[in-house]
Amino acid sequence: MNSKRMDxxxxxxxxxxxxxxxxxILSFLSTKDAALTSVLSKRWRNLLAFVPILDLDNTIYxxxxxxxxxxxxxxxxxxxxxDRVMALQGNAPLNKFSLRCKIGRDxxxxxxxxxxxxxxxxxxxxxxxxxxxxxxxxxxxxxxxxLVTLKVAGTDExxxxxxxxxxxxxxxxxxEDVSFDDETGASFAKLISACHALEELVMTKMMLxxxxxxxxxxxxxxxxxxxxxxxxxxxxxxxxxxPNLVYLEFTDTVAAKYPKAKxxxxxxxxxxxxxxxxxxxxxxxxxxxxxxxxxxLVGNVADFLMGISNVKxxxxxxxxxx
Numbered sequence: 001m002n003s004k005r006m007d008x009x010x011x012x013x014x015x016x017x018x019x020x021x022x023x024x025i026l027s028f029l030s031t032k033d034a035a036l037t038s039v040l041s042k043r044w045r046n047l048l049a050f051v052p053i054l055d056l057d058n059t060i061y062x063x064x065x066x067x068x069x070x071x072x073x074x075x076x077x078x079x080x081x082x083d084r085v086m087a088l089q090g091n092a093p094l095n096k097f098s099l100r101c102k103i104g105r106d107x108x109x110x111x112x113x114x115x116x117x118x119x120x121x122x123x124x125x126x127x128x129x130x131x132x133x134x135x136x137x138x139x140x141x142x143x144x145x146x147l148v149t150l151k152v153a154g155t156d157e158x159x160x161x162x163x164x165x166x167x168x169x170x171x172x173x174x175x176e177d178v179s180f181d182d183e184t185g186a187s188f189a190k191l192i193s194a195c196h197a198l199e200e201l202v203m204t205k206m207m208l209x210x211x212x213x214x215x216x217x218x219x220x221x222x223x224x225x226x227x228x229x230x231x232x233x234x235x236x237x238x239x240x241x242x243p244n245l246v247y248l249e250f251t252d253t254v255a256a257k258y259p260k261a262k263x264x265x266x267x268x269x270x271x272x273x274x275x276x277x278x279x280x281x282x283x284x285x286x287x288x289x290x291x292x293x294x295x296x297l298v299g300n301v302a303d304f305l306m307g308i309s310n311v312k313x314x315x316x317x318x319x320x321x322x
Contacts, residue, residue: 125144145166263307
């Protein structure tokens with residue numbers, strides 16, 4: 001019995017699997033690790049061409065302790081590797097493309113990769129772009145007929161220029177530490193309202209206080225998570241028109257006004273609306289002399305809280321209770 005187990009254990013079971021199943025297994029590895037399997041045999045060498053998920057990351061090799069020359073070598077090597085993978089895969093269908101990279105002045109190579117995967121009908125696109133210079137998201141991303149999930153993150157230099165929007169299948173949109181091409185909030189509102197299948201919106205480290213208004217208006221949204229970055233400034237205007245929203249996480253400083261707070265279907269909410277240090281000072285120290293100021297401040301928050309008054313489960317942060 002033991003000898004039989006030994007015989008079975010010594011066999012190359014994985015290589016006997018169908019190509020499609022092996023490609024599925026390889027899709028759980030980073031693309032770099034999946035490429036390393038090509039040394040096993042001629043058969044394995046060609047399998048990378050059909051892996052439906054690409055996970056590419058050069059930030060793990062860009063450590064500050066590396067010298068500048070070494071970092072540049074690693075970045076160049078990464079670009080060559082990605083070019084080869086793209087050439088190998090050709091126009092094969094692609095389910096997911098995840099890219100994390102740091103770029104210099106010329107983003108044309110990175111943009112070329114993004115446009116290529118869009119042509120291949122990518123369904124799930126995840127981008128983390130770190131740049132010292134302004135990097136606008138290629139406008140073609142917002143005109144994809146196939147995208148179901150879009151996640152974009154980076155630095156303040158990563159901008160989204162909203163011109164035309166056509167994302168008929170997009171259900172999930174995540175944005176972290178990115179900015180829009182205008183300070184009115186109109187571009188953001190246009191993007192959200194144009195996604196007619198959107199169900200989940202996540203915004204993290206967004207500087208909402210720079211906008212004239214932040215308007216989340218979409219009838220298909222079911223889950224929204226918003227974590228604003230600034231604790232010292234107040235957004236001017238925040239509105240929600242989300243009649244089918246069932247889950248909300250909202251952390252921000254008190255806005256000057258909440259013109260609309262429509263949450264007809266809300267089941268659960270976690271609210272962390274807080275005052276800025278300046279507001280706390282006025283509310284505590286000048287409450288007697290400036291009663292009207294404090295009343296107005298509370299009134300602003302009350303407009304939002306009235307909008308979620310039908311919620312079944314409510315969590316309030318300590319800052320919100322204060």
